[in-house]
Amino acid sequence: MVSIYDIAKRAQCSTMTVSRVINNTGRISEKTRQRVKAIMKEMNYVPNHAARSLVLQQTKIISLLITDITNPFYTTLARGAEDAAQRLGYRLMFSNSDEDVKKEHEYIETVLSMRVDGVLIAPAGDQSLEHLQKLQLYNIPFVLVDREVPGIESDRVLGDSKEGSKALVEHLIQLGHRRIAFINGSPGISTARMREAGYLETLKLNDIPVNPDYMFETGYSQFDADPIIDKLLSLEEPPTAIFAANNFITLAVIRSLRSRELRIPDDMSIVCFDDLDPGYIVDPFLTIAAQPAYDFGRIGMQMLIDRIQGTANEPRSVILPSKLIVRRSSTEI
Amino acid sequence: MVSIYDIAKRAQCSTMTVSRVINNTGRISEKTRQRVKAIMKEMNYVPNHAARSLVLQQTKIISLLITDITNPFYTTLARGAEDAAQRLGYRLMFSNSDEDVKKEHEYIETVLSMRVDGVLIAPAGDQSLEHLQKLQLYNIPFVLVDREVPGIESDRVLGDSKEGSKALVEHLIQLGHRRIAFINGSPGISTARMREAGYLETLKLNDIPVNPDYMFETGYSQFDADPIIDKLLSLEEPPTAIFAANNFITLAVIRSLRSRELRIPDDMSIVCFDDLDPGYIVDPFLTIAAQPAYDFGRIGMQMLIDRIQGTANEPRSVILPSKLIVRRSSTEI
DNA sequence: CTCAATAGAGTTATCGGTAACTCAAAAGTA
DNA sequence: TACTTTTGAGTTACCGATAACTCTATTGAG
Structure with missing residues (x-):
């Protein structure tokens, strides 16, 4: 590969002169500059990133x-x-x-x-x-x-995961929901903790007791929601709404509900964080806390x-x- | 940032010895190797990618x-x-x-x-x-x-864009469609050319005349399908099906149709290449030629x-x- | 006309690493 | 014991670029 030396040799000048032309630094006569530039172009010179960053x-x-x-x-x-x-x-x-x-x-x-x-x-x-x-x-x-x-x-x-969370839960409560399940991401991730805090705080503000049976922790990535939905549906008082902490969890939940022929929102309301790609979704129907x-x-x-x-x-x-x-x-x- | 020289100085050996330990090459006594390794770890040594790739x-x-x-x-x-x-x-x-x-x-x-x-x-x-x-x-x-x-x-x-294309158009024809519009990507992209070839060939095979009014070229990226849908719908014989060359085009088309209260597939059948992200789509409903x-x-x-x-x-x-x-x-x- | 200032370069060292060569001491062999 | 081989290193040059310094013509001022 052609280096600064090749250019210098061809232009009959030092490598420093070539370097100066490349970087537009130092004093170079217009004539030399043009000559070197032409040769660089002719020889398809491309500076070596490694060498440059080294120095x-x-x-x-x-x-x-x-x-x-x-x-x-x-x-x-x-x-x-x-x-x-x-x-x-x-x-x-x-x-x-x-x-x-x-x-x-x-x-x-x-x-x-x-x-x-x-x-x-x-x-x-x-x-x-x-x-x-x-x-x-x-x-x-x-x-x-x-x-x-x-x-x-x-x-x-x-x-602002906590505020977003509060807005979603508050919204559900305004709609009359009081049995709201929360399927969260891993507590090892800060957003998951904030979202949980928002959930708990909003329930408290509205005098809704926290039901541990309604709360789950899972991953933010693809997973199977069936076991969770199973548990929720088998409760004596199953939730009427699910707050899923992110878009992936939501998808799993929706799939699981659909496979049981449950309709959204008629049989179960769903809210979550983050849109599925707005550019992609043919028919946006999720209630979300949208982040920029x-x-x-x-x-x-x-x-x-x-x-x-x-x-x-x-x-x-x-x-x-x-x-x-x-x-x-x-x-x- | 700590370099191979710092390690060498601390280990009281040459840089070459350090280099040999790093790369597990050459002859090094086990004692020296362990000593150098310990020092590298202690000093949090990370090799310099630029220097290495330069040589x-x-x-x-x-x-x-x-x-x-x-x-x-x-x-x-x-x-x-x-x-x-x-x-x-x-x-x-x-x-x-x-x-x-x-x-x-x-x-x-x-x-x-x-x-x-x-x-x-x-x-x-x-x-x-x-x-x-x-x-x-x-x-x-x-x-x-x-x-x-x-x-x-x-x-x-x-x-195999051509074959995929043929399969999609053949499928539409099997369903009884004969007025099939084709909204393609830019002809400056090879897949678009292949898809067009498949479309044309399949029509010909089935003795369906090519109608230039049914054919459009656009971009593979987001765009507005309204003008195209306008034209198609205002034709004397509007198409009964649309073959959209990729997923993005399809989305634009679907949006445009929905905004006119047209139902898919009742009012218009749609087929295309590539799924919307299988992981994302809550309810896959598109007939597609899926590529791996x-x-x-x-x-x-x-x-x-x-x-x-x-x-x-x-x-x-x-x-x-x-x-x-x-x-x-x-x-x- | 002389000397300082400036323009237009070139030289040298260096960035951090490795290849290829060298070299002394230890080990093996006859 | 004397010589060869092997082991375990060290030296030197170089990869491709640039910073900092040096050097020589010109140019300009007085």
Whole structure:
């Protein structure tokens, strides 16, 4: 592959002159500049990123670590991050941890090894603490998006899961529901804890006793809801509404209900966080707390680049509100 | 950041010894190996990828360029590619060209600059030719997935768009349809051409005259189908079925039909390529030609790594069949 | 006309790692 | 015991680029 030396030889100048032409720095006569440029073009020169970043000690690459590339919430977030990064002159490297702390660990190793300039990360869970401390140890700036991790002080962009949760449950209560089941993600993830807090608080505010039989913990990724639905339906007083903590859980729940010929919302109201991809859904019918996924990415990326370029000020938190969108999956009892 | 020199100093040995411990090469006494290993761990040493790839002339990184990160077909493909890459010891770098040749061009520049070991690419269109030739010029192995590009000889994994197309149209004809509209992607994309060929051929086989008023070309990405639906509905003999070339087009079409209170399939049958994300759709109702997206990625990645590591044999083509899945969006006339 | 300032380059060292070669001491062999 | 082989390292050069410094013509001022 053609290097700066090849160009220099051909142009009968030093590599430094070529480097100056490439970077538009230093003093170069217009004549030389044009000659070198022509030769670079002719020889199809492409600078070697590794060599450059080795000496510059910066890569202009930012790593984006999300937990599920098939979840539209995250792909939308990714798009926001990508657009912002591009605008500010950085390249993005996506990775996908699959909600798996071990896989996340491997990616962090790569990220460290590549000396990326910063990391925008939706951590797999509280156990991500260790990875994040490693980033801190190496002074690699990072911003948490969507989820926080206890023990880590850093910039972050979070959704207001608790408020969103309260809005959803309040909505159900307004519709007359009092037997509201809650199927949550893993308590090892901050959003799940916040959503539970919102659920509990709203019940309390409305003097509805908490029924442990109505509460479940599962994963945010694909899973089978049948066992849970079984239990709920076999209760003496089955719930009239289900609050599912995210879109994946909702899908599993809906599938399970459908397979039993139960209709939504007639037989069961459903509310949840995050839309199924708005671009995809032919017929949006879920009542949701919609989070501004694109902004999560966009704002997170801006904060990250601020941090990379800027002075080391206090960690900032941005909390983005979610919006209650009432559709047909919830109805009066 | 701690380098191999810091380790060497602390271990009182040469950098070469450290390098040998890292790579498990050369002759090292067990005692020294353990001592160096302990120090590396203690000092949290992480090898510098740039330095290493500079001297090794390989990065163990493969670039995956897809055209739309929000399209489940591509995210599923990406997952297949990722799994295969990981299994074979490579890291993946996703990028997203957004069906935009210019954006693709920028990513190719980055890819060249980073000297990745190979590129798995779903080209934005025929105009990608120029980028791909650049890859060829630099001897960077690449594999085309999903789409081919005239003028480029290379490994590739394609769907059998023509056969899939024929199956869909044949299915409609079997149901009694003869007025079948076809809303295609851009003719600058190979799959669109193949799908059109299948459409035309099947009509001909069944002695159905081609009606130019039934044929449209648009983009594979989000767009507004209203003008097209307007035209179709205002025809003297409006179609009874629509064949939409991909999932995005289908969505736009469905939205447009719904906004006119037209029911599917009662008022209009619809068939198309590619599922909306099977994991997402609450209630799959589209009749589709399903392509094995995961295998596109998996097989493509395997071919690519073969090519990177192996001998330079003839370019190989893998054609993956699509499967007709009949659901409720198509019915007898 | 002389000397300082500036334009337009070139030299050298370095980033962090590894290949290829070298070399002394220990171990094996005749 | 003397010589060869093996073990366990160290030295040096280089991958491709850039920072910092140096150097030589020009140019301009007085």
